[in-house]
Amino acid sequence: MSEPQQKEIPQMKPIWYFAGWMLFVIGLIVVASGFINLISPPEQKTVLSHLHPNLWWGATIAVFGLIMSFIHRKTKHDDKNMV
Amino acid sequence: MDYLACLAQSSVLIHLSPIDWLILLGFIAFIICMGFYLKKFARTDDDFFLAGRRNSAWVAGVAFMSANMGAMEVIGYTGNAVKYGLYCAHFYLISAVPAMLVLGLIMMPFYYSGRIKSIPGYLKERFDEKTRVFNAFIFSVMMVLVSGISLYLLAMIMETVLGWPWHVSVWVAAALVALYVSLAGLISAIFTEVIQFFLIWAGILILPILGLIDIGGINEIWTRLGQVAQMEGHAANYYTSIWANATDPQLNPMQVTWMGLILGIGLAIGFGYWTTDFLIIQRAFSARDMRSARLTPIIGSYFKILLGIVVVLTGLIILTLTKTPQSGLTLMVKENGDVNYDSALPLMMARYFPPGLIGLGITAIVAMLMAGQAGNMSAFTAVWTYDLYGAVFNRKATPGQLVRMGRIATVMGLLLAVAGAYWARSMPTVIDYLQAIASMVLAPGVAIILPGMFIKRMTPHGAFWGMLIGCLSSVVMFLMQQFGVVDHSFFTPIKGAGFMAANFWRAVWAWLISFGMAMIISMFTKPKSDEQLYGLVWGLTRKSHDEQHLPWLRTPEFWAVIAFVIFILLNLYCW
Numbered sequence: 001m002s003e004p005q006q007k008e009i010p011q012m013k014p015i016w017y018f019a020g021w022m023l024f025v026i027g028l029i030v031v032a033s034g035f036i037n038l039i040s041p042p043e044q045k046t047v048l049s050h051l052h053p054n055l056w057w058g059a060t061i062a063v064f065g066l067i068m069s070f071i072h073r074k075t076k077h078d079d080k081n082m083v
Numbered sequence: 084m085d086y087l088a089c090l091a092q093s094s095v096l097i098h099l100s101p102i103d104w105l106i107l108l109g110f111i112a113f114i115i116c117m118g119f120y121l122k123k124f125a126r127t128d129d130d131f132f133l134a135g136r137r138n139s140a141w142v143a144g145v146a147f148m149s150a151n152m153g154a155m156e157v158i159g160y161t162g163n164a165v166k167y168g169l170y171c172a173h174f175y176l177i178s179a180v181p182a183m184l185v186l187g188l189i190m191m192p193f194y195y196s197g198r199i200k201s202i203p204g205y206l207k208e209r210f211d212e213k214t215r216v217f218n219a220f221i222f223s224v225m226m227v228l229v230s231g232i233s234l235y236l237l238a239m240i241m242e243t244v245l246g247w248p249w250h251v252s253v254w255v256a257a258a259l260v261a262l263y264v265s266l267a268g269l270i271s272a273i274f275t276e277v278i279q280f281f282l283i284w285a286g287i288l289i290l291p292i293l294g295l296i297d298i299g300g301i302n303e304i305w306t307r308l309g310q311v312a313q314m315e316g317h318a319a320n321y322y323t324s325i326w327a328n329a330t331d332p333q334l335n336p337m338q339v340t341w342m343g344l345i346l347g348i349g350l351a352i353g354f355g356y357w358t359t360d361f362l363i364i365q366r367a368f369s370a371r372d373m374r375s376a377r378l379t380p381i382i383g384s385y386f387k388i389l390l391g392i393v394v395v396l397t398g399l400i401i402l403t404l405t406k407t408p409q410s411g412l413t414l415m416v417k418e419n420g421d422v423n424y425d426s427a428l429p430l431m432m433a434r435y436f437p438p439g440l441i442g443l444g445i446t447a448i449v450a451m452l453m454a455g456q457a458g459n460m461s462a463f464t465a466v467w468t469y470d471l472y473g474a475v476f477n478r479k480a481t482p483g484q485l486v487r488m489g490r491i492a493t494v495m496g497l498l499l500a501v502a503g504a505y506w507a508r509s510m511p512t513v514i515d516y517l518q519a520i521a522s523m524v525l526a527p528g529v530a531i532i533l534p535g536m537f538i539k540r541m542t543p544h545g546a547f548w549g550m551l552i553g554c555l556s557s558v559v560m561f562l563m564q565q566f567g568v569v570d571h572s573f574f575t576p577i578k579g580a581g582f583m584a585a586n587f588w589r590a591v592w593a594w595l596i597s598f599g600m601a602m603i604i605s606m607f608t609k610p611k612s613d614e615q616l617y618g619l620v621w622g623l624t625r626k627s628h629d630e631q632h633l634p635w636l637r638t639p640e641f642w643a644v645i646a647f648v649i650f651i652l653l654n655l656y657c658w
Contacts (some may be wrong), residue, residue, distance in 0.1 A: 007385075012121075015142055015273075015274055015277050015278070016277075018117065018274070018278060019167075019277055019278045019280075019281045022110070022113055022281070022282070023281055023282075023285060024279055025105055025109070026109075026110070026216075026282070026285070026443060027103065027285075028445075029105060029439065029441055029442075030104055030439045030442075030443055031572055032439070033100075033102045033437070033438055033439020033440070033442075034437075034439060036438075036439075037437055037438060039438070041568055042437060042438055043102075044435060046292055046434060046437050046616055047293075047297060047434050047435055048296060048435055049087075049437055051293075051296070053289060053293060053435065053436070053437065053440055054436075054437055054438075054439040054440040057264070057289045057440065058440075061285050061443075065281075067516070068534065
């Protein structure tokens with residue numbers, strides 16, 4: 001006789017995985033805006049705009065997010081460690 | 084066209100480009116999707132109100148800080164740093180770190196237990212039902228009022244800075260938070276708080292970096308602010324010290340003394356907020372074991388220190404720039420002619436952030452609003468459902484009924500907050516009450532809870548009447564000052580102190596009145612027995628199993644000592 005099936009507990013991806021993806025996508029968008037600004041500079045110039053902060057800051061955020069989501073890409077199977 | 088010319092021509096400070104809108108709307112869509120994804124994990128009332136008690140110390144610690152990083156916290160304190168200089172750092176040091184460490188090291192073992200689900204829940208176990216219901220009631224009222232006033236203020240900022248209609252900002256923000264918090268309760272609140280935490284850092288961390296490049300380094304800030312202070316007739320370290328000028332209120336921009344800082348902002352307000360406000364402590368309750376729960380505020384203390392450095396440094400940069408005419412930076416002015424210090428952070432964003440980055444900055448402000456509102460609402464929902472609905476109106480409620488009530492309470496709480504925002508709009512002076520409301524509730528609370536953990540003799544009747552009389556005395560003192568019955572310096576032992584000092588001292592008096600009344604009444608009433616107090620007071624608690632035989636590197640004590648050393652070093656550096 002087969003054992004009664006236990007109610008399946010849904011498994012959750014680690015929260016850091018989602019946070020990493022969000023940072024990666026937003027970082028990419030900010031970098032893209034930096035390239036757009038390089039090609040066609042905006043009419044309204046900001047202070048220190050010659051440093052192109054959206055390029056290097058966007059890249060920093062994207063790399064940080066990518067590393068974070070890669071490290072935490074696996075679903076935790078221990079219910080006690082879901083998040 | 085440069086930034087200054089545009090600013091002069093435009094009635095709105097910041098214009099969002101399509102790419103900025105993409106970031107903002109993408110973030111909002113992501114948060115809503117997370118709410119739907121997490122709904123299936125909210126199966127029981129413990130899931131909905133305590134996130135299933137599954138969180139690691141890191142998740143709980145990050146959420147603990149995120150709930151504190153509301154929009155008014157970051158925007159307001161940046162403005163405070165412009166107003167008070169380095170003295171604003173006290174809100175991140177003496178007002179926060181000692182209390183957070185005491186919470187983690189000493190108080191959490193009493194709070195964190197299977198039978199306690201909220202701070203009023205602890206009061207029921209330690210004292211009695213009436214103390215719990217009273218505390219739950221005043222906490223719920225405070226949450227709704229604070230939430231409403233924060234909503235009002237942020238919508239005002241959005242209207243001033245971005246030109247967004249006030250009504251739209253209020254309703255859209257409330258609807259978004261209601262949607263994702265009601266779907267999965269504290270699970271979605273914590274999940275989104277962690278995501279918002281990173282977004283907020285991504286949006287604000289770059290500001291002091293650009294500011295320092297613009298001005299020429301931290302030494303240049305110190306030099307320029309020293310020159311400004313001397314030109315204004317003060318000591319050179321007027322804006323750049325935190326203790327050196329605290330002997331006389333006339334010598335520092337906050338007009339306080341060291342006694343007001345330690346007793347008022349440190350003990351009454353700081354301990355009141357960090358050790359008894361369920362809004363933040365709820366995150367520690369969601370931790371998976373005692374060690375994680377104790378580590379939650381200790382991890383939070385590191386982020387609080389870091390946030391303080393970023394916020395205060397940003398404020399000092401703005402202060403330096405506003406005192407340098409050729410920078411072109413001037414704070415906005417309110418309709419009544421007062422300087423609008425809340426405009427400081429958005430002004431910095433407008434100054435340095437090009438398209439794309441400005442979208443990230445505005446999204447960070449929206450994330451702060453949502454994190455703050457979600458924190459308020461998840462705490463309100465848990466206290467309302469467990470400590471008022473479950474304790475007074477429906478004592479036999481099933482877990483399913485509790486979750487259903489939790490969802491209803493989230494929506495109702497936000498509707499009340501919106502009503503509060505409209506009320507604040509019709510009566511703007513209510514903003515002055517924001518800090519007073521908090522000290523009316525939190526100072527008497529900590530005067531009962533903290534000593535009650537050590538003094539077995541404190542009785543249920545003593546606690547209840549002490550808390551009630553403390554709250555009422557705080558209200559009376561505030562109204563006496565507000566309606567001119569007494570001058571604000573009436574409450575401060577040293578004459579010449581400012582309004583901020585009076586705020587601190589009213590909290591100290593409320594603390595002393597609560598504690599004094601509780602002890603006097605306790606002398607004539609019957610205390611609980613040792614059996615009833617087991618696990619709730621010092622000396623009647625055993626160390627939890629999961630903390631025995633831990634390597635020292637993993638103990639909360641080790642990390643608390645490191646945080647305390649950093650706290651001392653920063654105080655010495657900024658002395």
